[in-house]
Amino acid sequence: MDDRLALLGGTPAKTKPFPPWPHYDESEREALLGVLHSRKWWRTPGDQTLQFEREFAAYHQARYGIAVTNGTAALEVTMAALGIGLGDEVIVPDFTFVATASAVLFAGALPVLVDIEPHTYCLDPEQVEAAITERTRAIIAVHLGGHPADLDRLSEIAHRHGLYLIEDSSHAHGSEWKGHKVGALGDVGTFSFQQSKLMTAGEGGIIITNDDTIERLARSTHDCGRMPGEWFYAHFIYGSNYRLSEWQGAILRRQLARLPQQSQRRMDNARVLDRMLSQIEGITPQALDARCTHHGHYAYIFHYDRRAFAGLPIARFIEALQAEGVPHQASYPPLHDMALFQSGAYRKRLLPEMRVEHAFLRQTFPNTARAAWETVWLPQYVLLGDEQDMHEIAAAIGKIQRHAHELL
Ligand SMILES: Cc1ncc(COP(=O)(O)O)c(C=O)c1O
Numbered sequence: 001m002d003d004r005l006a007l008l009g010g011t012p013a014k015t016k017p018f019p020p021w022p023h024y025d026e027s028e029r030e031a032l033l034g035v036l037h038s039r040k041w042w043r044t045p046g047d048q049t050l051q052f053e054r055e056f057a058a059y060h061q062a063r064y065g066i067a068v069t070n071g072t073a074a075l076e077v078t079m080a081a082l083g084i085g086l087g088d089e090v091i092v093p094d095f096t097f098v099a100t101a102s103a104v105l106f107a108g109a110l111p112v113l114v115d116i117e118p119h120t121y122c123l124d125p126e127q128v129e130a131a132i133t134e135r136t137r138a139i140i141a142v143h144l145g146g147h148p149a150d151l152d153r154l155s156e157i158a159h160r161h162g163l164y165l166i167e168d169s170s171h172a173h174g175s176e177w178k179g180h181k182v183g184a185l186g187d188v189g190t191f192s193f194q195q196s197k198l199m200t201a202g203e204g205g206i207i208i209t210n211d212d213t214i215e216r217l218a219r220s221t222h223d224c225g226r227m228p229g230e231w232f233y234a235h236f237i238y239g240s241n242y243r244l245s246e247w248q249g250a251i252l253r254r255q256l257a258r259l260p261q262q263s264q265r266r267m268d269n270a271r272v273l274d275r276m277l278s279q280i281e282g283i284t285p286q287a288l289d290a291r292c293t294h295h296g297h298y299a300y301i302f303h304y305d306r307r308a309f310a311g312l313p314i315a316r317f318i319e320a321l322q323a324e325g326v327p328h329q330a331s332y333p334p335l336h337d338m339a340l341f342q343s344g345a346y347r348k349r350l351l352p353e354m355r356v357e358h359a360f361l362r363q364t365f366p367n368t369a370r371a372a373w374e375t376v377w378l379p380q381y382v383l384l385g386d387e388q389d390m391h392e393i394a395a396a397i398g399k400i401q402r403h404a405h406e407l408l
Contacts, residue, residue: 044223071192071197080217082214090136115366121147132157141154142170145377155185169190171299188207190208201248202248285303308401331373341360
């Protein structure tokens with residue numbers, strides 16, 4: 001066996017490619033042709049997006065679903081539906097995609113950034129509690145990588161302080177907390193169907209909720225302020241056009257039908273990887289809380305301790321891993337370090353009296369820093385492979401460890 005690193009001319013540890021993503025088959029082709037021939041290409045008279053909303057909401061044990069153009073739009077419409085705006089604050093984890101915070105700014109409210117828990121990488125309830133002020137209106141929990149945030153404690157805090165709990169579930173299609181699907185365990189949940197997500201139409205998003213008022217306001221906001229059953233040119237509240245097309249609705253119905261079986265495979269393969277990678281010194285997989293009864297695995301995330309790899313910097317480790325045939329997806333940098341925040345540009349969205357140097361700009365968030373700069377993310381489709389693929393991932397990491405000194 002050739003044990004040389006692929007980066008140095010050896011044979012890659014991966015002997016066969018991972019399954020391609022996105023997955024599609026004849027059923028997507030038929031669905032698209034069905035929309036084509038129906039000549040109903042937009043949502044308003046169509047039935048594909050409507051059916052998809054119902055099916056997705058039912059799968060996530062929620063009463064309502066409102067499909068929108070993308071996951072960012074889902075958060076923006078949610079802000080409007082909850083009446084969050086100028087002068088308000090919303091607590092957001094420092095470790096997430098920018099949309100979780102930018103949607104709050106879009107509403108004219110301040111995202112108050114706080115640290116995450118060290119092992120699941122999800123919002124830390126203690127930090128949330130410490131950040132609550134009289135301006136706070138909501139908490140956005142992000143189910144990072146598909147692992148649910150601590151919904152027990154966050155719900156309790158939200159309830160005690162009269163705040164909305166929003167679940168940004170863009171990574172968590174099918175994830176479960178104590179046997180219940182995420183998304184509508186808080187007041188409202190949002191999902192993304194962008195290409196890298198666990199099911200996709202290239203772009204797309206959805207809002208789910210059990211609350212009649214939130215549903216009515218979100219649905220109206222996403223359709224120019226219209227109300228169901230009313231005249232097409234009657235507009236009742238401020239809204240915009242966030243409608244999802246019939247093409248996307250039709251594709252997403254097929255993607256949803258495939259999700260349960262794919263999600264189970266990702267979960268099973270991730271546990272195989274957990275067992276193998278835990279044996280490698282310096283590699284610590286994302287923790288799995290016992291209350292997480294299903295982890296949707298938007299990514300397989302593990303902490304990398306360079307000390308166990310002859311001090312090899314993580315960027316070089318990732319380069320070597322990719323050369324071995326294992327794909328990688330970038331981790332998020334801490335939000336508060338981004339130019340949007342450090343330059344002060346975000347303050348232009350706020351009320352003049354709120355345009356101050358916010359404490360989070362100068363804070364250090366140790367758990368976010370560790371997650372941002374010391375974790376490796378394997379994209380979700382890697383987990384759709386077979387057991388041999390999982391062995392080859394572990395073999396690639398073991399090989400890099402044995403030869404790490406050669407890359408210094
Ligand atoms: C946590 C999180 N929130 C929100 C979004 C926004 O979704 P979209 O890219 O569909 O706008 C994404 C994905 O990109 C995300 O990962």
